[in-house]
Amino acid sequence: MMWYRPSPFELGGGGRARLKVNGLSAGYGAFLVLRDLKLEIQPGLTVVLGPNGAGKTTLLKALNGLIPRGGTVLLDGQEMPEKTHEIVQAGVALVPEGRQLFPQMTVTENLELGGWLVPKAQRAERLAQAFVDFPKLKERATQLAGTMSGGEQQMVAVARAMMCAPRLLMLDEPSLGLAPKMVDELLTIVRRIADAGTTVLMVEQNVKKALAVADRGYVMERGTLVANGPAKLLARSTVIREAYLGADKDPATGTTSAADAVQRRKAVATSLTP
Numbered sequence: 086m087m088w089y090r091p092s093p094f095e096l097g098g099g100g101r102a103r104l105k106v107n108g109l110s111a112g113y114g115a116f117l118v119l120r121d122l123k124l125e126i127q128p129g130l131t132v133v134l135g136p137n138g139a140g141k142t143t144l145l146k147a148l149n150g151l152i153p154r155g156g157t158v159l160l161d162g163q164e165m166p167e168k169t170h171e172i173v174q175a176g177v178a179l180v181p182e183g184r185q186l187f188p189q190m191t192v193t194e195n196l197e198l199g200g201w202l203v204p205k206a207q208r209a210e211r212l213a214q215a216f217v218d219f220p221k222l223k224e225r226a227t228q229l230a231g232t233m234s235g236g237e238q239q240m241v242a243v244a245r246a247m248m249c250a251p252r253l254l255m256l257d258e259p260s261l262g263l264a265p266k267m268v269d270e271l272l273t274i275v276r277r278i279a280d281a282g283t284t285v286l287m288v289e290q291n292v293k294k295a296l297a298v299a300d301r302g303y304v305m306e307r308g309t310l311v312a313n314g315p316a317k318l319l320a321r322s323t324v325i326r327e328a329y330l331g332a333d334k335d336p337a338t339g340t341t342s343a344a345d346a347v348q349r350r351k352a353v354a355t356s357l358t359p
């Protein structure tokens with residue numbers, strides 16, 4: 086099945102985008118969170134993992150022009166604009182943490198707002214396509230977004246981002262607060278979006294499930310990238326499993342020591358950094 090049909094109206098000029106980030110720094114006022122990051126996001130699905138406060142959301146904010154940044158960010162070889170509306174026009178969409186839907190508006194209205202840069206006639210076409218791609222939302226077209234379940238709202242947020250047919254889609258912790266079944270459903274949708282040609286960069290805390298659907302992964306710690314590699318390799322690596330997947334729980338207490346976890350994460354950094 087074609088997930089997103091090629092359309093003559095595509096803003097981003099086609100999918101399979103590549104993002105090259107070099108020397109990226111960003112923060113809040115004088116507080117520098119990201120220091121000298123280097124990433125290469127290729128077509129497919131890339132996941133960024135890391136503990137709370139590592140700087141994952143800050144990375145997405147910096148890439149989407151929501152906070153100032155230093156360094157270079159190239160989208161298919163072109164300097165990425167720094168103003169949000171220009172970034173959207175360049176074919177980049179963000180699904181922020183917490184979804185940020187308009188709760189008093191219907192599903193259809195929320196989706197239409199996602200296509201604000203698309204001319205009206207084409208917006209109707211995109212909306213029809215969104216309901217083909219997300220059949221669950223068609224049944225809920227007139228429901229107020231604020232009355233939907235967390236998983237359904239997350240689906241609206243993803244569908245809304247796809248209204249502009251982006252060539253690069255970024256998602257900030259889409260599985261946050263969702264029931265396991267809903268997480269699986271959502272990650273399947275994200276995988277299909279990537280397979281249909283939109284490059285996806287996803288921040289996730291659900292390490293196991295994220296690595297199961299992703300092609301590649303980056304591991305972030307305290308504002309720097311400490312490891313990266315193919316998702317299958319990261320998932321299989323003993324150190325990642327021990328640091329993030331709870332493979333090392335003390336059989337007597339069922340708990341993991343924080344000091345041990347720090348040690349193991351250091352081991353991840355040394356063993357996987359290319």
Ligand SMILES: Nc1ncnc2c1ncn2[C@@H]1O[C@H](COP(=O)(O)OP(=O)(O)OP(=O)(O)O)[C@@H](O)[C@H]1O
Pocket residue numbers: 113116118135136137138139140141142143144290
């Ligand atoms: N608006 C802000 N003003 C000041 N500091 C901030 C702001 N937002 C985040 N920070 C700080 O930046 C650092 C990185 O936060 P960030 O939200 O990027 O981490 P994260 O990896 O996304 O974590 P989480 O999974 O908890 O969201 C943290 O120390 C955080 O306190």
